[in-house]
Amino acid sequence: MTKHTPNLKAQKIAGGVHTAHPHDSAHKHVAGSAIYVDDITEPAGTLHAGLGLSGVAHATLKAVDLSAVLAAPGVVAVLTAKDVPGENDISPSGMHDDPILADGKVEFLGQPIFCVIAETRDQARRAARLAKIDYDELPAIIDIGGLEAEKDRQVTTPLVLKRGDAAGALETAPRRIKGRMRLGGQDHFYLEGQVSLAVPGEDDEVEVYCSTQGPSETQHMIAHALGVPNHAVTVEVRRMGGGFGGKETQANQCAVIAAIAARKLKRAVKVRLDRDEDMTATGKRHDFVIDYDVGFDDEGRILAIDYTYGQRCGFSADLSGPVGDRALFHCDNAYFYPHVHARSALFYTNTVSNTAFRGFGGPQGMVGAERVIDEIAFATGKEPLEIRKLNFYDAMDKRAGRDVTPYHQKVEDCIIQRIVAELEESADYAGRRREIAAFNANSRFIKRGIALTPVKFGISFTKTESNQAGALVHVYTDGSVHMNHGGTEMGQGLHMKVAQVVAEEFQIDIDRVKVTATTTGKVPNTSPTAASSGADLNGMAAQNAARQIKDRLIDFAAETHQIPRDQVVFLPNRVRIGNHEISFNELVQQAYVARVQLSAAGFYKTPKIHWDRAKGRGHAFYYFAYGAACSEVSIDTLTGEYVVERTDILHDAGRSLNTAIDIGQVEGGFVQGMGWLTTEELWWDEKGRLRTHAPSTYKIPLASDRPKIFNVALTDWSQAYEPTIHRSKAVGEPPLPLGLSVLHALADAVASVANHKICPRLDAPATPERVLMAVERMKREAAK
Amino acid sequence: MAKTRNEIRFILNGRDVALRDVAPDQTLLDWLRLSRSLKGTKEGCAEGDCGACTVLVGKLTDGGPDGGALVYEGVNACIRFMGSLDGCHVVTVEHLAGEDGRLHPVQQALVDFHGSQCGFCTPGFVMSLYGLWMQTPNPSDREVETALQGNLCRCTGYEAIMRAARAIASYGKAENDPLRVEREAVTARLKALRDNARVEIGEGRNRLIVPADVDDLAAVLEAEPKATIVAGSTDVGLWVTKQMREIAPVVFIGGLEGLRRISEKDGVITIGAGVTYTEARGHLAARIPAFGALIDRIGGEQVRNMGTIGGNVANGSPIGDTPPPLIALGAELTLRKGTARRTIALEDFFIAYGKQDRRPGEFVEKLQVPLPGKGEKFAVYKITKRRDEDITATLGAFAVRLAADGTVAAVRIAYGGMAATPKRARAVEAALLGKPWTEAAVEAAMEKYAEDFAPLTDMRATGEYRALAAKNLLLRFYVETTGTSAPVQVSRYEAA
Secondary structure, three states: OOOOOOHHHHHOOOOOOEOOOOOOHHHHHHHOOOOOHHHHOOOOEEEEEEEEOOOOOOOOEEEEEOOHHOOOOOOEEOOOOHHHOOOOOOOOOOOOOOOOOOEEEEOOOOOEEEEEEEEOOOHHHHHHHHEEEEEOOOOOOOOOOOOOOOOOOOOOOOEEEEEHHHHHHHHHHOEEEEEEEEEOOOOOOOOOOOEEEEEOOOOEEEHHHOOOOOOOHHHHHHHHHHHHOOHHEEEEEEEOOOOOOOOOOOOOOHHHHHHHHHHHHHEEEEEEOHHHHHHHHOOEEEEEEEEEEEEEEOOOEEEEEEEEEEEEEOOOOOOOHHHHHHHOOOOOOOOOEEEEEEEEEEEOOOOOOOOOOOOOHHHHHHHHHHHHHHHHHHHOOHHHHHHHHHHHHOOOOOOOOOEOOOOOOOOOOOOOOOHHHHHHHHHHHHHHHHHHHHHHHHHOOOEEEEEEEEEEEEEEOHHHHHEEEEEEEEEOOOOOOEEEOOOOOOOOOHHHHHHHHHHHOOOOOHHEEEEEEEOOOOOOOOOOOOOHHHHHHHHHHHHHHHHHHHHHHHHHHHHHHHHOOHHEEEEEEEEEEOOOOHHHHHHHHHHOOOOOEEEEEEEEEEEEEEEEOOOEEEEEEOEEEEEEEEEEEEEEEEOOOOEEEEEEEEEEEEEEEHHHHHHHHHHHHHHHHHOOOOOOOOEOOOOOOOOOOOOOOOOOOHHOOOOOOEEEEEOOOOOOOOOOHHEOOOOOOOOOHHHHHHHHHHHHHHHOOOOOOOOOOOOOOOOOEEEEEEEHHHHHHOOO | OOOEEEEEEEEOEEEEEOOOOOOOOOOOHHHHHHHHHOOOOOOOOOOOOOOOOEEEEEEEEEOOOOOOEEEEEEEEEHHHHHOHEEEEEEEOHOOOOOOOOOOHHHHHHHHHHOOOOOOOOHHHHHHHHHHHHHOOOOOOHHHHHHHOOOOOOOOOOOHHHHHOOOHHHOOHHHHHHHHHHHHHHHHHHHHHHHHOOOEEEEEEEHOOOOOHHHHHHHHHHHHHHOEEEEEOOHHHHHHEEEEEEEEOOOOEEEOOHHHHOOEOOOOEEEOOOOOOOOHHHHHHHHHHHHHHHHHHHOOOOOHHHOOOOHHHOOOOOOOOOOOHHHHHHHEEEEEEEOOEEEEHHHHEEEEEEOEEEOOOOEEEEEEEEEOOOOEEEEEEEOOOOOOOOOOOOEEEEEEEEOOOOOOOEHHHHEEEEOOOOEEOHHHHHHHHHHOOOOOOEEEEEEEHHHHHHHOOOOOOOOHHHHHHHHHHHHHHHHHHHHOOOOOOOOOOOOOO
């Protein structure tokens, strides 16, 4: 070990806030030494699970014969619903509609019916195939296309947002358009699939290593299923190989099964899903049918709007209620609606239960808003960007009444005008629009299109109690800092950002701060790392903990040296006490000797927010994050194939905590959003079998799909309107809907076929097939 | 009969390995992770599509006691069987950093340019970029993107990885590269492993055979006519990892020099059944550019390094990418049983879905591919949901020769994804034959597609789209062959 020698002359610490320090695990990532759950050295005698999945979409289970499974080589046990010691339910919404293992009936193809435990994973997987299951099949709802909000079954209570008199204003509007859009779902395709390792302890204890975004929730589910107090269960996660919302509730099933088996067999048990099982048996982003009815004036200003956001929830509620809520919260995107009526329809289907996915319904809400913009633009013959600007919320410094959302919260921090203006300029939108027109006039088969789309994204959990966080900071006697907080690391650099906050607080180099695995044993009752909230909440909690210790150190130094507190100043790696300086390490050592407590638990709760779902009113979001993207595409009108020629993005991360990490979030979020809207297609056959259940058939973007020219920048002038952690803004989800610019650029290229006279109504995902079929429709309608 | 041994021998990173207890369907990935605790190599999909399990496999390129260059290629460890590693050098991510923990240039560049987020795909990217860097120290963006077609990242959006890839050359001293430093020694060690022996391990469902040479293969198959022949395992690998099928006895042919030759004589290219896509690419790109370009869109780099054209044909899939262009070019196939050989037109090999004209004990030995004649126009177009590393929705191959008067003197058009087998568009061909090569004639012929094909709807495309896109490809072919300055296809890259 090399001895630590801090730089005591430094002007600035290494790796403080607002720097571009690399991810804390980057060295381990590239060396292959970062440990994911499946890489943990297994306790001797670890057993492995295989799942038996339903082969039909909806049925009562007539007979389940598992004798051949039990007799297979290496098999130790087979578990069914009756082996669940506590309640056979992992519903995160308290609906009691999410069985761990199917009990008497199955409601989607791929639903786990039993679990086989064997000496090796291979043996477990092979044995799982030997079950003989007799189904009594029932009618199954596979698609939401024909479902109606008024009469078809919904999984939970839908939301209605109302402001003004939409119906009346629609009647009197000079122009009116009704339409419908289909919008596909999305598989998370985290590279690391769902995995849990449960190790039984003494009494009724169990320790579970789980790739989960919500360790506390996983802990509670396990305790509930085992019928033991929460204190018997410890859940730990060092890192995930991607989450994106797919490990918020969907991690629980594997964790619970592993824990049940481990308790029962008194051996460690690992459950790791194969990719096909993962994609078949775990939830995804909801696909939507969006019905819109918009009234507007001849200039293109929206007067009133009525939306129904119908969504595929799958067989259970899971998080579909709040996902549908967030779709409505974003049905305005960045636009003011004088009169609005919007409702969600949370359709029950016999498909896997859909769940959280980066944006949590928000992006789907915005897709509806942007389709409406296109409709108005084509109807009025105006440039879509002009319609967008005409309908923006008032800018924060020029508020004049067009600043109220459909949920009655005022938009106080709107900077979309400036972002769009700067991007329009830097991307040369107008110039390229002219070049594209000239190109298209001379090109028979290849057509180009361009679009510039805005994003306004609300930051906070709409479930108020989730907006709290805890942290635990220890300063050791050598001055090194060990810390934990409630957030989980899934690649977004959260641990790095929180460590930066603590390093900044103590004014010590970042390599003196170590964040270790998130565990329910250190920071309890945490919220899932979701809703882009990780750094906002946990950064604040960690800062709070660090400040407590710092305050004690200041008190100690002031008292010892008989000087006022304000003469104790933390400088890089050192502390000035009166008119002399000592190293941070030395101060810590002295404080220890003087018996000063060097450990603290921190806490934070977001102020201001409240939300009344029944009334559809409240201050749902602490603040908004903004961004805009401009994309240009080429399409082939013979085949529908396309290329993204260029994308320019300007995104608002407030005063970025870490510009490198935030740029990574913007680039990655954009490409993920683009994938959702272009090549990622979930395709169920008529039996309800998901046929795009692996990367061979489900196509996420490749390096060669990203824009040929890709310019991404953060606003260097914005800061959070509210006192967030160092005035930064959340950046996890807001960039994803920047991918909308590609969908609209494709639509623009399609529209050129009919001289921009007809709205292309290009549905998503805009696969080459949908692009070609939209081109064909343009040709047919133009010929009429 | 060749001499036999009952173990496979290879080098793993720095160590010699000899394994007697190895099942024919044992994958390299599971062996690395479970038996060797080398956990840097990850499982993302277990079907060769995501690249998280990418490792390098070094093999000697040609035989002879003195010859033999050592070439490293990225492969998917998840679908690579242990039996295919005899005589190879397997390099995992753990082998890259120095003893002192100093990162390899590829690794350091990824750190400095923020190329990892969750990090799970990262070891695979490291290995793919390293594989590229060894062959092409200063790659263009196109070369990087092509090398990364088989690596999925869900976090970064790839831009940071590209920035790192562009910078690698400025980091590394090639002479310090671990593989460069040890290459001579490894070459010598691999040569020492060559004993021209047949490997036979296990009985029944554990039976695995690596023939000593092609004649030995013929003998093995006569004795084991029901054996599963495995070349690149890019398809058979999934039979095991996804379907858990029993595949024994297995005969591994990927290492047989006698099947890995590509040559040209009298206007005919002969491709041995064991020639990988990567090995064929150079020759095909030079002689039949459209075919060469197609190769870049088959699988990812790892799959191209493993998969063979012979396997793509023998497999008989209706969506294999090479049969349509081979049929359009008039390729022939040579099958061998024992010492007997027969040669048939490739199109006759495909009898029905899942049924090919291959008799028990017979194997595909080679393909003979006539070059397009002077004045013959040839093109192949692949239509997929995602441009790269995707399976064909429809793929059309066109070969047209015009007479002096501008009429169509010969025409062969073949499609994949349109029927139960790769299939000629006979009615379309008939409509074109003898007609002037004009847009009017092409449009008339486009009406004939419905007579040739009634494509199915599945997760890749609807039948309606397949039918429409397929016939539009004929128009594209016509326009491209008649010369136009305006672009006829979208492309990420400047026209070659």
